[in-house]
Amino acid sequence: MKNDLLIKAAKGENINRYPVWIMRQAGRILPEYRAVRSSVKGFKELVKNPELCCDVTLQPVDILDVDAAIIFSDILVVPEAMGLDYEMIEQKGPWFEKTIRSEKDFELLSSKVDIEDRLGYVLEAISLTKKELNDRVPLIGFAGAPWTIFCYMIEGKGSKTFSESRKMLYTNRELAHKLLDRITNVTIDYLKAQIAHGADLVQVFDSWAGILSRQQYAEFCIPYLEKICSAISDTPVTIFSKGAILSLPDLAKLNCNTLGLDWNMEIEGVRKLVGESKTLQGNLDPCVLYSDRSAIESETKKLLNSFKSTRHIVNLGHGIYPDTDFEKVKIFINTIKSYEIK
Amino acid sequence: MKNDLLIKAAKGENINRYPVWIMRQAGRILPEYRAVRSSVKGFKELVKNPELCCDVTLQPVDILDVDAAIIFSDILVVPEAMGLDYEMIEQKGPWFEKTIRSEKDFELLSSKVDIEDRLGYVLEAISLTKKELNDRVPLIGFAGAPWTIFCYMIEGKGSKTFSESRKMLYTNRELAHKLLDRITNVTIDYLKAQIAHGADLVQVFDSWAGILSRQQYAEFCIPYLEKICSAISDTPVTIFSKGAILSLPDLAKLNCNTLGLDWNMEIEGVRKLVGESKTLQGNLDPCVLYSDRSAIESETKKLLNSFKSTRHIVNLGHGIYPDTDFEKVKIFINTIKSYEIK
Numbered sequence: 009m010k011n012d013l014l015i016k017a018a019k020g021e022n023i024n025r026y027p028v029w030i031m032r033q034a035g036r037i038l039p040e041y042r043a044v045r046s047s048v049k050g051f052k053e054l055v056k057n058p059e060l061c062c063d064v065t066l067q068p069v070d071i072l073d074v075d076a077a078i079i080f081s082d083i084l085v086v087p088e089a090m091g092l093d094y095e096m097i098e099q100k101g102p103w104f105e106k107t108i109r110s111e112k113d114f115e116l117l118s119s120k121v122d123i124e125d126r127l128g129y130v131l132e133a134i135s136l137t138k139k140e141l142n143d144r145v146p147l148i149g150f151a152g153a154p155w156t157i158f159c160y161m162i163e164g165k166g167s168k169t170f171s172e173s174r175k176m177l178y179t180n181r182e183l184a185h186k187l188l189d190r191i192t193n194v195t196i197d198y199l200k201a202q203i204a205h206g207a208d209l210v211q212v213f214d215s216w217a218g219i220l221s222r223q224q225y226a227e228f229c230i231p232y233l234e235k236i237c238s239a240i241s242d243t244p245v246t247i248f249s250k251g252a253i254l255s256l257p258d259l260a261k262l263n264c265n266t267l268g269l270d271w272n273m274e275i276e277g278v279r280k281l282v283g284e285s286k287t288l289q290g291n292l293d294p295c296v297l298y299s300d301r302s303a304i305e306s307e308t309k310k311l312l313n314s315f316k317s318t319r320h321i322v323n324l325g326h327g328i329y330p331d332t333d334f335e336k337v338k339i340f341i342n343t344i345k346s347y348e349i350k
Numbered sequence: 351m352k353n354d355l356l357i358k359a360a361k362g363e364n365i366n367r368y369p370v371w372i373m374r375q376a377g378r379i380l381p382e383y384r385a386v387r388s389s390v391k392g393f394k395e396l397v398k399n400p401e402l403c404c405d406v407t408l409q410p411v412d413i414l415d416v417d418a419a420i421i422f423s424d425i426l427v428v429p430e431a432m433g434l435d436y437e438m439i440e441q442k443g444p445w446f447e448k449t450i451r452s453e454k455d456f457e458l459l460s461s462k463v464d465i466e467d468r469l470g471y472v473l474e475a476i477s478l479t480k481k482e483l484n485d486r487v488p489l490i491g492f493a494g495a496p497w498t499i500f501c502y503m504i505e506g507k508g509s510k511t512f513s514e515s516r517k518m519l520y521t522n523r524e525l526a527h528k529l530l531d532r533i534t535n536v537t538i539d540y541l542k543a544q545i546a547h548g549a550d551l552v553q554v555f556d557s558w559a560g561i562l563s564r565q566q567y568a569e570f571c572i573p574y575l576e577k578i579c580s581a582i583s584d585t586p587v588t589i590f591s592k593g594a595i596l597s598l599p600d601l602a603k604l605n606c607n608t609l610g611l612d613w614n615m616e617i618e619g620v621r622k623l624v625g626e627s628k629t630l631q632g633n634l635d636p637c638v639l640y641s642d643r644s645a646i647e648s649e650t651k652k653l654l655n656s657f658k659s660t661r662h663i664v665n666l667g668h669g670i671y672p673d674t675d676f677e678k679v680k681i682f683i684n685t686i687k688s689y690e691i692k
Binding site for chain 1: 508510511513516517519520521560561562563564593595596613614616635636637638640641642645649668671673
């Protein structure tokens with residue numbers, strides 16, 4: 009591989025500069041993405057088209073010169089593969105016709121998901137992208153964390169409180185665990201298939217981690233994340249639990265290579281928890297990219313100066329906001345690339 | 351006052367049982383509220399009608415037998431009084447036609463708000479309610495925290511990220527502080543007027559505290575909260591900064607009587623920070639009220655048993671969810687009332 013900085017950083021090997029990629033780098037910030045997006049009817053047509061997924065996955069590598077590609081897809085392909093179709097409604101977000109609220113709903117889910125059959129389009133996109141990348145940079149695969157996928161399967165849409173999902177943790181703990189375990193098993197098969205098709209690193213996104221107490225996160229999330237981490241060997245795993253500030257001591261014990269940090273998490277404190285056993289990924293506030301050049305440069309340098317270890321992958325602390333000027337993103341990336349590790 | 355437990359608990363005076371009230375107790379959980387609500391066209395018609403506000407404020411006192419009334423109103427009456435009208439759109443939330451994005455927008459705001467003139471309908475509702483309550487229980491007044499009001503004035507609607515609001519903290523810090531200071535001054539006048547009209551305690555809601563880093567919260571929120579706390583004497587003040595887990599050490603230093611805790615905040619840790627200098631309010635997960643009787647009783651007792659001080663006001667850790675069965679709320683309240691402080 010020509011540029012394997014990301015893999016080296018994830019494994020804690022020696023690096024001479026920090027690798028950088030950006031959550032949601034393939035997306036609305038790029039005019040080239042918007043052109044592809046407007047050539048199809050809906051977001052899902054894009055997700056289900058391997059050639060187009062490959063194209064938009066490569067765009068930020070070509071345009072922004074990031075140190076990794078991340079396959080263009082959606083975490084909700086997993087609940088869909090399990091039997092819950094969804095629509096992506098413009099300006100509103102995902103919407104599921106069926107949801108899981110009872111044992112009976114659960115029984116209707118596929119008990120075993122044939123990944124090649126149900127998610128072959130993602131695997132094909134990965135194979136294609138891997139070929140087109142031609143070993144320039146590593147390719148990242150991903151999935152939603154069991155808890156976050158559970159939230160969508162119960163709620164059927166986005167929510168400020170996810171109170172239906174949290175309700176089940178009190179009213180039917182057994183069903184909650186059964187569903188979380190089912191999602192976990194599918195996710196493991198899915199991530200393994202992504203790796204078999206060419207993913208060099210996989211990231212698990214727990215977008216709704218922040219709505220649970222430490223105790224609930226320890227019961228309903230950590231064991232399933234651990235099961236995923238332990239099932240995947242030889243390929244680095246990143247766990248990004250957004251908002252799980254109280255659970256950082258528990259996340260620090262996971263058998264993963266890298267922890268993703270959101271923009272509010274404090275690097276110094278997390279480093280104390282993990283020591284040199286893990287790489288930390290993140291965590292510039294995406295709002296910094298609304299600033300002018302000198303502010304972006306100084307905030308980025310402040311972040312880099314705060315690193316007391318080489319075990320870092322630079323990223324934002326949240327998916328980049330769609331109205332960000334991609335020229336500002338280049339300033340961020342160039343500041344990192346020209347920063348020498350002392 | 352017949353039942354002044356809330357005031358005593360807020361001031362750290364001796365109590366023989368913990369007082370309890372519920373955030374959003376006057377609202378959709380009560381059929382009696384829904385009857386009043388459906389008698390008017392929109393939510394704002396209700397908010398602007400002092401007689402109806404009085405009626406729905408009294409409902410939970412009569413029906414649920416809580417230890418306090420909280421005036422039925424909306425935090426967004428303050429930006430409206432400052433010059434930004436809003437609509438409350440069913441199923442969607444608030445929407446402002448004008449927003450503050452520049453100095454020019456700021457200049458259009460009223461430089462001084464005549465509270466009696468612009469918010470007289472709230473004050474009238476308070477006077478009426480105070481009279482009707484006839485000193486059965488204390489009446490709580492409230493306002494949004496400057497940061498949360500700022501978020502709505504910049505964004506113009508709800509948001510998952512409030513990226514426009516956070517953007518200003520980087521791109522126009524001076525304007526951000528000017529606007530926060532303006533909101534703070536209006537809020538102080540407003541809370542003082544509420545007290546003059548009969549509010550026995552006031553609570554400041556910082557609903558969007560959780561989206562800022564500790565550093566940003568220290569710069570853009572804490573000083574304005576402190577200004578409010580210091581401006582109000584003789585009346586207990588409660589600060590509820592939802593999600594501000596990282597900022598608890600800073601909140602602990604505020605000159606207020608009570609800190610509200612959300613359902614994820616850990617009482618033991620916060621008690622260590624505040625010692626006996628403050629009352630803590632909260633913080634049962636509102637989802638517990640979806641459980642059956644025995645689970646509600648045991649989770650409530652678990653919460654009460656965790657108190658190592660009498661300086662507690664019991665509440666939920668978030669506004670009660672609208673689909674909660676009010677009979678379940680009674681179980682929660684009765685469990686607290688029959689619990690003896692040892």
